[in-house]
Amino acid sequence: xxxxxxxxxxxxxxxxxxxxxxxxxxxxxxxxxxxxxxxxxxxxxxxxxxxxxxxxxxxxxxxxxxxxxxxxxxxxxxxxxxxxxxxxxxxxxxxxxxxxxxxxxxxxxxxxxxxxxxxxxxxxxxxxxxxxxxxxxxxxxxxxxxxxxxxxxxxxxxxxxxxxxxxxxxxxxxxxxxxxxxxxxxxxxxxxxxxxxxxxxxxxxxxxxxxxxxxxxxxxxxxxxxxxxxxxxxxxxxxxxxxxxxxxxxxxxxxxxxxxxxxxxxxxxxxxxxxxxxxxxxxxxxxxxxxxxxxxxxxxxxxxxxxxxxxxxxxxxxxxxxxxxxxxxxxx
Amino acid sequence: xxxxxxxxxxxxxxxxxxxxxxxxxxxxxxxxxxxxxxxxxxxxxxxxxxxxxxxxxxxxxxxxxxxxxxxxxxxxxxxxxxxxxxxxxxxxxxxxxxxxxxxxxxxxxxxxxxxxxxxxxxxxxxxxxxxxxxxxxxxxxxxxxxxxxxxxxxxxxxxxxxxxxxxxxxxxxxxxxxxxxxxxxxxxxxxxxxxxxxxxxxxxxxxxxxxxxxxxxxxxxxxxxxxxxxxxxxxxxxxxxxxxxxxxxxxxxxxxxxxxxxxxxxxxxxxxxxxxxxxxxxxxxxxxxxxxxxxxxxxxxxxxxxxxxxxxxxxxxxxxxxxxxxxxxxxx
Numbered sequence: 316x317x318x319x320x321x322x323x324x325x326x327x328x329x330x331x332x333x334x335x336x337x338x339x340x341x342x343x344x345x346x347x348x349x350x351x352x353x354x355x356x357x358x359x360x361x362x363x364x365x366x367x368x369x370x371x372x373x374x375x376x377x378x379x380x381x382x383x384x385x386x387x388x389x390x391x392x393x394x395x396x397x398x399x400x401x402x403x404x405x406x407x408x409x410x411x412x413x414x415x416x417x418x419x420x421x422x423x424x425x426x427x428x429x430x431x432x433x434x435x436x437x438x439x440x441x442x443x444x445x446x447x448x449x450x451x452x453x454x455x456x457x458x459x460x461x462x463x464x465x466x467x468x469x470x471x472x473x474x475x476x477x478x479x480x481x482x483x484x485x486x487x488x489x490x491x492x493x494x495x496x497x498x499x500x501x502x503x504x505x506x507x508x509x510x511x512x513x514x515x516x517x518x519x520x521x522x523x524x525x526x527x528x529x530x531x532x533x534x535x536x537x538x539x540x541x542x543x544x545x546x547x548x549x550x551x552x553x554x555x556x557x558x559x560x561x562x563x564x565x566x567x568x569x570x571x572x573x574x575x576x577x578x579x580x581x582x583x584x585x586x587x588x589x590x591x592x593x594x595x596x597x598x599x600x601x602x603x604x605x606x607x608x609x610x611x612x613x614x615x616x617x618x619x620x621x622x623x624x625x626x627x628x629x630x631x632x633x634x635x636x637x638x639x640x641x642x643x644x645x646x647x
Numbered sequence: 648x649x650x651x652x653x654x655x656x657x658x659x660x661x662x663x664x665x666x667x668x669x670x671x672x673x674x675x676x677x678x679x680x681x682x683x684x685x686x687x688x689x690x691x692x693x694x695x696x697x698x699x700x701x702x703x704x705x706x707x708x709x710x711x712x713x714x715x716x717x718x719x720x721x722x723x724x725x726x727x728x729x730x731x732x733x734x735x736x737x738x739x740x741x742x743x744x745x746x747x748x749x750x751x752x753x754x755x756x757x758x759x760x761x762x763x764x765x766x767x768x769x770x771x772x773x774x775x776x777x778x779x780x781x782x783x784x785x786x787x788x789x790x791x792x793x794x795x796x797x798x799x800x801x802x803x804x805x806x807x808x809x810x811x812x813x814x815x816x817x818x819x820x821x822x823x824x825x826x827x828x829x830x831x832x833x834x835x836x837x838x839x840x841x842x843x844x845x846x847x848x849x850x851x852x853x854x855x856x857x858x859x860x861x862x863x864x865x866x867x868x869x870x871x872x873x874x875x876x877x878x879x880x881x882x883x884x885x886x887x888x889x890x891x892x893x894x895x896x897x898x899x900x901x902x903x904x905x906x907x908x909x910x911x912x913x914x915x916x917x918x919x920x921x922x923x924x925x926x927x928x929x930x931x932x933x934x935x936x937x938x939x940x941x942x943x944x945x946x947x948x949x950x951x952x953x954x955x956x957x958x959x960x961x962x963x964x965x966x967x968x969x970x971x972x973x974x975x976x977x978x979x
Contacts, residue, residue: 452784455947458913462921502869505890505911505943537834539871540890558837558872579837581790589794611837615787 316534316554316609318352319364321616322623325351335380339366342415349420353429355620356627360430360493361420363486365413367436367497370482371445373409374474375402384449391448393460395467404478406485413482414489421490430493432532433486437498438475438520439513445471454500461512468512476516480523487529495532495554496520502537502556510544521549532575536612542567557611561601574601577611583622590622594629608634648866648886648941650684651696653948654955657683667712671698674747681752685761687952688959692762692825693752695818697745699768699829702814703777705741706806707734716781723780725792727799736810738817745814746821753822762825764864765818769830770807770852771845777803786832793844800844808848812855819861827864827886828852834869834888842876853881864907868944874899889943893933906933909943915954922954926961940966 319326326348329338338344349364368378368386377389392398407414413433420431436444444450446457446468461468483494498517501509521531533550535541539558546553546568553572555564557579564574582593598608608630614623631637651658658680661670670676681696700710700718709721724730739746745765752763768776776782778789778800793800815826833845853863865882867873871890878885878900885904887896889911896906914925930940940962946955963969 455913458911459916459947459949462911462914462917462925502890505892506895507892508911537869537890558834558869560837560839563838579790579794579840581787582794584791585794593794615791617791 316362316613317364318358318362318614319348320614322614322618322620323348323351323355324620325355335366335382336378338364339369340412342412342419345412345416346419346423349416349431350423352623353424353427356624357631358429358627360432361424362432362434362495363413363417363420363491365416365434367434367441367499368444369410369413370404370435370475370478371441373404373406373482374478375400376445386444386450388444388448391456392445392471394464395470398467398471398474401474404481406482410482410485414485417486417489417491421492425490431491432493432495433483433489433491434495434497435479435482435486435520436475437496437501437513437533437535438472438479438516439504439509440498440500441475441479442468442471443500443503445475454503458503465512472512472516473519476519476523480520483520483524484527487524487527491529493530493532493552494524495534496550498533498535500537501535501541502539506540506544509541510547514544514548517548525549532607534575546572552607554607554609555611561597561606565601570605573605573607575607575609577609578626580610580612580615580618583610583614583618583626585622587621587625590625591629594626595633598630598633648694648945649696650690650694650946651680652946654946654950654952655680655683655687656952657687667698667714668710670696671701672744674744674751677744677748678751678755681748681763682755684955685756685759688956689963690761690959692764693756694764694827695745695749695752695766695823697748697766699766699773699831700776701742701745702736702738702767702807702810703773705736705738705814706810707732708777718776718782720776720780723788724777724803726796727802730799730803730806733806736813738814742814742817746817749818749821749823753824757822763823764825764827765815765821765823766827766829767811767814767818767852768807769828769833769845769865769867770804770811770848771836771841772830772832773807773811774800774803775832775835777807786835790835797844804844804848805851808851808855812852815852815856816859819856819859823861825862825864825884826856827866828882830865830867832869833867833873834871838872838876841873842879846876846880850879850881857881864939866907878904884939886939886941887943893929893938897933902937905937905939907939907941909941910958912942912944912947912950915942915946915950915958917954919953919957922957923961926958927965930962930965 345364353361379387443454443457447454530551532552534554538555554575555577557577578597677696685693711719775786775789779786862883864884866886870887886907887909889909910929
């Protein structure tokens with residue numbers, strides 16, 4: 316899950332003078348906010364600060380980020396000729412700032428033994444934004460177009476799969492030790508539709524970065540119906556939302572794959588003893604190895620910083636690590 | 648699922664001169680738009696036109712319906728003293744217009760052999776609105792308050808359960824042959840949290856109307872994690888979203904309960920032959936008895952009327968009924 320963000324005072328200070336969009340394009344500041352949660356909490360890895368929609372911009376789609384309504388596309392894609400207007404993503408040229416931010420974070424955190432995680436949107440989720448043109452509760456326009464013109468939708472997914480693969484390869488080359496693919500809106504498709512529509516282009520993305528050796532983490536929001544299909548994606552780690560306990564997830568996906576998750580981020584609004592208890596409860600649903608402890612979705616902007624710290628410290632204690640671990644390079 | 652609405656030209660004509668809120672409070676017009684889909688498509692039952700939030704209004708909460716942003720509460724409930732301000736719902740007095748609309752529909756459709764279905768929101772979903780104060784993608788404020796102050800939340804759920812039970816009893820007494828409970832936001836809770844938080848007050852609602860003999864239909868949006876718990880609710884029919892095929896739902900809930908669902912409403916935007924094929928496919932996932940064919944969520948306002956007709960006719964054909972059935976009281 317994205318770690319940097321509005322819940323952190325240090326991040327908000329940066330944002331006072333820099334828009335979200337400008338921050339994504341500023342390698343120095345993006346690196347700075349990426350490192351903030353590592354300094355603050357001693358987490359085991361840093362997730363690069365960026366946005367999945369920078370890839371659409373790199374393909375020639377104009378995206379405006381509005382503080383209230385979220386991202387908005389100037390010209391949503393609704394038919395085949397819209398997709399023809401997309402240019403091929405050339406991440407080295409068009410997304411150089413993401414690569415540069417990763418290089419800076421890797422060089423700052425490498426000596427501290429903290430890896431950097433890059434990311435991209437899954438083809439289905441990128442297509443949802445490209446077609447809907449804005450964020451949405453149900454992305455019903457995108458789903459309508461999928462029903463009305465599946466051939467257009469499939470060709471769009473193919474283009475986005477190529478672009479996402481190139482974006483991830485560039486990030487790994489720049490120093491990302493692992494990459495995460497966010498299918499935030501995968502849960503809007505039914506079980507069979509996700510397997511038929513969303514999985515094939517996703518598998519292509521994962522297969523296309525396989526030779527670089529970086530583990531691939533797959534997050535699907537609303538993952539409950541899709542767990543078995545997610546396990547067929549080729550990903551090394553399945554990152555799941557909070558809706559099913561991890562023992563049930565494990566039962567459904569089998570043993571040969573790591574899990575990441577899955578505390579409900581709204582539980583961080585409880586009194587601190589309850590946050591710790593909820594974290595221990597979550598960990599207890601997956602007592603064996605093969606778990607990357609995390610939330611089941613992104614941190615909310617109003618999350619109390621102390622609750623994030625309580626979560627991280629409870630996880631570290633359960634793993635037998637000292638409260639701040641070796642985040643500062645000191646033996647713990 | 649609600650049948651009347653913006654996708655119907657006849658409904659839009661009524662709305663040209665009547666706001667949504669006024670329509671809910673006008674028994675004559677509410678009855679008229681309730682009957683429209685029966686006349687138009689020959690469906691087997693009529694769902695009363697109303698809104699789940701009229702019950703909050705009856706409890707003294709001011710709700711404004713905005714065409715763009717949906718319903719909005721003047722004063723969201725965030726703490727125990729807010730809940731004390733709620734008055735007890737007295738549906739016979741405060742929701743008399745819903746009862747009157749049901750009486751009118753029952754008297755118009757009874758002779759045609761078409762029953763009326765009443766409805767109410769589930770306590771969890773009503774609480775989501777009462778606390779969040781507006782519709783929301785994730786109702787994260789409501790979920791935060793649940794984490795921060797579970798005692799308040801539980802007392803609110805109890806109050807809402809009493810109110811929902813009274814509302815349903817009144818509707819059955821007015822002539823509703825069955826009632827549906829909408830837990831539209833149940834899917835925002837994890838599996839165990841739904842069973843622990845949402846199910847007990849819901850069971851109380853269902854138990855409280857049991858003696859009146861009207862079957863109870865339970866809809867949960869995002870039902871995939873909750874199917875087994877839904878089967879423990881005491882409901883006679885489980886209405887499920889489109890995310891799992893009905894054979895999988897049946898396998899998980901067992902045999903002794905009817906199902907309702909579950910075509911993805913966005914499939915109605917496909918070309919008509921594809922709508923028919925998708926409907927037949929959905930029906931084929933539940934070949935035996937015990938299915939009320941329906942959508943997996945409400946109709947979208949831009950749904951083509953011909954697609955709704957194609958859906959209904961495909962279902963009727965599969966059930967061996969004539970295209971318009973006996974909706975007009977004529978032998979078919």
